[in-house]
Amino acid sequence: MAHLSESAVVKISEICQRYADENTPLMMILSDIQNEYGYIPLEVQELVSEKTGISVAEIYGVVTFYSFFSLKPKGKYVIGCCLGTACYVKGAGQVFDKFSEVLGIKGGETTEDGLFTLDALRCIGACGIAPAVSINGKVYPKVKVSDVPEIVASYRNA
Ligand code: FES
Numbered sequence: 001m002a003h004l005s006e007s008a009v010v011k012i013s014e015i016c017q018r019y020a021d022e023n024t025p026l027m028m029i030l031s032d033i034q035n036e037y038g039y040i041p042l043e044v045q046e047l048v049s050e051k052t053g054i055s056v057a058e059i060y061g062v063v064t065f066y067s068f069f070s071l072k073p074k075g076k077y078v079i080g081c082c083l084g085t086a087c088y089v090k091g092a093g094q095v096f097d098k099f100s101e102v103l104g105i106k107g108g109e110t111t112e113d114g115l116f117t118l119d120a121l122r123c124i125g126a127c128g129i130a131p132a133v134s135i136n137g138k139v140y141p142k143v144k145v146s147d148v149p150e151i152v153a154s155y156r157n158a
Contacts (some may be wrong), residue, residue: 082132
């Protein structure tokens with residue numbers, strides 16, 4: 001979506017129009033765009049700005065503040081390591097580092113083959129099974145550093 005296709009321009013304009021009567025439409029617009037395309041690059045932010053009159057700076061601020069939004073396309077599998085307090089005290093930091101080492105990427109990055117994105121999450125509401133890791137919505141309980149290579153391999157070979 002680096003250069004916006006005509007159909008993308010039409011679709012995004014429609015999404016902006018959908019919330020034209022709302023007082024604070026930005027989150028709804030960006031959520032719909034994220035759901036539709038999986039990411040919100042600068043070209044799209046500029047178009048949203050043009051359609052809504054909201055500055056690009058404000059839009060960029062929102063997109064980069066919330067981890068739900070992404071500036072770049074995410075991988076086929078999005079690995080979310082919870083680094084909330086309950087998970088952290090049970091070793092989530094080391095689990096996160098192991099995913100980073102096995103995948104060869106830092107948090108927020110995607111592997112070159114487009115398979116994996118690694119994200120650090122705040123509490124995902126699964127503190128009882130800390131440390132918790134979520135992969136495309138499936139939650140892995142009590143993940144140990146030694147589990148990480150096998151978890152990655154199971155998706156690589158899927
Ligand atoms: S802190 Fe990780 S699930 Fe709550």
